[in-house]
Amino acid sequence: MLKLGKVEAYIHEKLEREKLHFVLLDPDDVSPDTAGKLAKMSEEVGVDAIMVGGSTGAEGEVLDNVVKAIKENSSLPVILFPGSHRGVSKYADAIFFMSLLNSRNPFFITGAQALGAFTVKRYGLEPIPMAYLIIEPGETVGWVSDAKPIPRHKPKIAAAYALAGQYMGMRLVYLEAGSGAPQHVPNEMIKIVKAVIDVPLIVGGGIRSYEDAKEVATAGADIIVTGTAIEKAGSLEEARKRLENIIKGVKEVSP
Numbered sequence: 206m207l208k209l210g211k212v213e214a215y216i217h218e219k220l221e222r223e224k225l226h227f228v229l230l231d232p233d234d235v236s237p238d239t240a241g242k243l244a245k246m247s248e249e250v251g252v253d254a255i256m257v258g259g260s261t262g263a264e265g266e267v268l269d270n271v272v273k274a275i276k277e278n279s280s281l282p283v284i285l286f287p288g289s290h291r292g293v294s295k296y297a298d299a300i301f302f303m304s305l306l307n308s309r310n311p312f313f314i315t316g317a318q319a320l321g322a323f324t325v326k327r328y329g330l331e332p333i334p335m336a337y338l339i340i341e342p343g344e345t346v347g348w349v350s351d352a353k354p355i356p357r358h359k360p361k362i363a364a365a366y367a368l369a370g371q372y373m374g375m376r377l378v379y380l381e382a383g384s385g386a387p388q389h390v391p392n393e394m395i396k397i398v399k400a401v402i403d404v405p406l407i408v409g410g411g412i413r414s415y416e417d418a419k420e421v422a423t424a425g426a427d428i429i430v431t432g433t434a435i436e437k438a439g440s441l442e443e444a445r446k447r448l449e450n451i452i453k454g455v456k457e458v459s460p
């Protein structure tokens with residue numbers, strides 16, 4: 206029988222009771238000191254995990270120091286969200302071992318994964334296989350990864366990719382509108398994707414408010430990710446206020 210790793214089991218256990226909220230911290234945008242403070246505050250307000258990564262090359266010491274600071278200041282699981290095979294840190298708990306299924310460049314479908322696989326093994330990181338899909342507009346990550354972003358009004362295309370990902374063995378599906386997107390993934394698309402897959406659905410990009418979070422969760426997202434809203438809050442107090450509201454929106458929707 207398939208035995209899930211610690212972090213994946215934690216996700217599934219929690220999902221029995223509630224929808225989840227993950228915070229994404231990009232070492233390109235936050236210092237270790239700020240990351241530590243944000244992680245501590247995140248744990249206090251009920252965030253479920255911290256993701257660490259960026260599309261513009263978070264790696265090496267810069268990445269390690271942010272992950273270490275988060276681990277020192279909170280007990281939340283830290284999951285890597287790598288932009289390439291270099292986005293791997295031995296201080297994290299797990300890694301979204303993701304394939305960007307709608308990229309035009311095989312590097313983002315299987316190349317980075319092959320180049321990163323031995324590092325993941327050497328560090329003893331828990332890999333969580335994930336289908337990563339870029340939805341319009343896609344923002345920086347869409348451009349960097351040479352994606353063919355799925356049109357916002359074509360939910361069936363997203364559903365087909367998501368189901369294909371599940372059939373290829375991926376145990377999570379992530380719909381990504383792009384960090385800082387003016388609008389999050391359309392509700393209708395979330396609904397249709399959720400209806401065809403059996404694995405948990407993650408949605409991120411452009412979620413900023415209580416209303417956004419509640420809408421996305423109601424449409425069918427199991428895990429809601431926010432980055433910019435917290436990173437760009439200006440102060441720790443403002444970040445706390447925003448997070449409390451977003452989490453309220455997520456937790457009000459039953460799983």
Ligand SMILES: CC(C)=CCC/C(C)=C/CC/C(C)=C/CC/C(C)=C/COP(=O)(O)OP(=O)(O)O
Pocket residue numbers: 229231257258259260261286287288289290291301302303304305312313314317318321322337344345346349350384385432
């Ligand atoms: C599994 C391994 C080892 C590698 C996977 C490599 C893949 C497929 C990457 C997908 C493409 C990519 C560039 C992903 C980056 C994901 C990410 C962290 C996006 C969000 O980034 P932000 O840094 O918040 O956005 P900005 O770039 O706009 O700051």
Ligand SMILES: O=P(O)(O)OC[C@@H](O)CO
Pocket residue numbers: 229381382383384385386408409410411412430431432433434
């Ligand atoms: O920065 P935001 O817009 O919250 O996006 C989060 C995440 O989905 C980006 O990969």
Ligand SMILES: [Mg+2]
Pocket residue numbers: 231233234259260384
């Ligand atoms: Mg960033």
